[in-house]
Amino acid sequence: MRSMEGIVTIVQEGRFQLTDDVGVSHLCILDRNAAAEPGQLAPLQRRQARVRVRYTRPRNLIGFLIHSVALAG
Amino acid sequence: MDMHPRALEQSNSQFGGPIPNESELTAGVRIEPGKSYGFFTDTTLCIGCKACEVACKEWNNLPADNLGLTGQSYDNTGALSANTWRHVNFIEKAGVRENDLAPFQSGWLMMSDVCKHCHNAPCLEACPTGALFKTEFDTVVVQQDICNGCGYCVPACPFGVVDLSDLDGKAHKCTLCYDRLKGGLEPACAKSCPTDSIQFGEIGELQQRARERVGELHRLGAEEAYLYGTPGAPGATGDLGHLNAFFLLTDRPETYNLPAAPTRASNRVVPSLFSGLAAVAGLALAAAAMFARR
Numbered sequence: 414m415r416s417m418e419g420i421v422t423i424v425q426e427g428r429f430q431l432t433d434d435v436g437v438s439h440l441c442i443l444d445r446n447a448a449a450e451p452g453q454l455a456p457l458q459r460r461q462a463r464v465r466v467r468y469t470r471p472r473n474l475i476g477f478l479i480h481s482v483a484l485a486g
Numbered sequence: 487m488d489m490h491p492r493a494l495e496q497s498n499s500q501f502g503g504p505i506p507n508e509s510e511l512t513a514g515v516r517i518e519p520g521k522s523y524g525f526f527t528d529t530t531l532c533i534g535c536k537a538c539e540v541a542c543k544e545w546n547n548l549p550a551d552n553l554g555l556t557g558q559s560y561d562n563t564g565a566l567s568a569n570t571w572r573h574v575n576f577i578e579k580a581g582v583r584e585n586d587l588a589p590f591q592s593g594w595l596m597m598s599d600v601c602k603h604c605h606n607a608p609c610l611e612a613c614p615t616g617a618l619f620k621t622e623f624d625t626v627v628v629q630q631d632i633c634n635g636c637g638y639c640v641p642a643c644p645f646g647v648v649d650l651s652d653l654d655g656k657a658h659k660c661t662l663c664y665d666r667l668k669g670g671l672e673p674a675c676a677k678s679c680p681t682d683s684i685q686f687g688e689i690g691e692l693q694q695r696a697r698e699r700v701g702e703l704h705r706l707g708a709e710e711a712y713l714y715g716t717p718g719a720p721g722a723t724g725d726l727g728h729l730n731a732f733f734l735l736t737d738r739p740e741t742y743n744l745p746a747a748p749t750r751a752s753n754r755v756v757p758s759l760f761s762g763l764a765a766v767a768g769l770a771l772a773a774a775a776m777f778a779r780r
Contacts, residue, residue: 425547426630427654436492440549445655451630471653474569476549478653 416467417477418485424458427451431466431477440476441466449482457482504669513672515687522624522689523667524730525676526696527598529742530703530711531683534574534596538675538684539563542572545663545674566599568651568658572675573599575742597733597742598675598684601626601647601660602715605727608750609659612642617657624689624730625662633657644724644748662730689730693717696734703734710736714744724749 417439423430427443443449457464465485468477509517517523543550551569556562559576566573579593607626610618617633620626628639628648635655639648648659663673671677676686685692693716703711715721715732720739722728726748739746 423547427656428547428549430547440547442549442651442653444653445635473553474549474551474653475553 414467414469414480416465418463418465420461420463421454421457422461424454427454429454429458431464441468441479442471442476443482444478444480447480447482449479453482504671507670509670509672509686512677513686515672515691517623517667517670519622522730523662523687524603524625524689524692524732525600525662525673526685526687526692526732526734527600528683528685528696528699528734529595529597530708530734530736531681532574532596532598533681533683534560534576534594535680536574537678537680538572538598539570539574541674541678542660543570545666546571546661566601566647566649566659568649571600571658571660575599577737577741579737579741595737595741597735598679599743600675600731601662602645602721602732603660603662603730605730606725606750608642608644608726608752609639609648611750611752612638614638621664621667623662623664623667625664625667626659627661627664628657628659630656642751644726644745644751689728693728693732696732699734708736712736714739720746721748723747725753726750 417431417433419431419433421429422432422438429441430438431441432438443451463485465483466479467481468479471478505511507516509515542548548569548571551567552562552564556564558564559578561574561576563570563573575597577595579595603625607618610620610626614636615632615634617629618626618639619629633656635650635657637650637657639657640650648657650656651658663671666673672686676684685695696713696716700711700713711734713719713732714735715729717728721732721744724747735742
């Protein structure tokens with residue numbers, strides 16, 4: 414499973430935008446079995462926290478399916 | 487921290503924050519809790535630009551889906567879904583060009599479809615967890631932290647609007663930009679519509695405006711124009727009351743993939759219960775009669 418680091422910049426329900434180190438924003442969707450809850454995303458966005466996500470690419474959709482979110486050092 | 491070059495491409499806003507009651511400037515209506523708000527979609531003005539679809543996806547951070555060609559004219563999103571809360575229908579009427587219209591005119595009908603935010607919402611009645619609720623603006627919204635993904639709301643919706651996401655397993659649909667309404671902003675789709683085919687406002691005022699528009703179209707010779715979803719009109723049947731997102735159409739509802747006479751699913755509970763009980767009683771009587779003969 415791939416991983417990526419960035420800053421949570423926008424949160425809508427269980428969807429969020431992760432802006433990576435080169436300034437590209439990615440649309441992320443929390444997986445139903447993700448090790449994170451939608452309610453935990455808004456505090457990360459407010460803190461502009463740097464996070465590491467593990468993701469897969471869903472079929473027929475432009476975005477990342479997020480399986481875990483963790484604070485990055 | 488060094489600023490990334492791409493961040494420098496964005497100029498600072500001259501405003502310190504959102505403009506208070508911005509909807510008064512963009513839609514001519516002040517958004518206040520306790521009043522009913524909705525959409526009036528005039529399909530005669532829709533040009534199929536899909537600005538509403540894009541604005542909806544941008545604001546709500548919804549992913550693009552159904553990549554590739556559908557083979558259905560200019561329609562790429564296909565239908566309303568968990569990831570597409572606004573969908574522009576492209577309907578080409580066969581035989582129109584050679585019969586009624588000048589050669590340079592087309593027989594295309596376009597309609598931006600959306601959740602109807604029914605006055606008596608069947609999805610809300612079917613929800614066992616209370617995740618679906620009526621907001622202070624008389625709109626219907628799914629609370630994502632409460633939805634358990636049971637999917638009862640999906641078949642309850644007579645318009646096929648609510649959908650379960652394969653990704654997060656929860657029900658999704660248009661929120662009529664609940665977060666924007668709370669901030670005094672017009673919904674993204676209505677604000678982006680370049681022809682004002684989608685109009686946002688207070689329901690009573692919108693219905694009056696729509697009736698006047700129908701009268702104007704009739705005077706211009708488009709006598710087939712009618713309203714769908716206003717009280718007493720097609721679409722507002724089966725105890726739905728009225729639709730907070732209603733439409734001006736120029737063809738049968740089925741042409742636009744809308745039901746001619748939608749009903750509340752709860753209306754069918756009592757007849758279904760009694761027909762089931764009657765079937766059980768009939769079978770029991772038949773069994774008793776057979777055993778009695780022996």
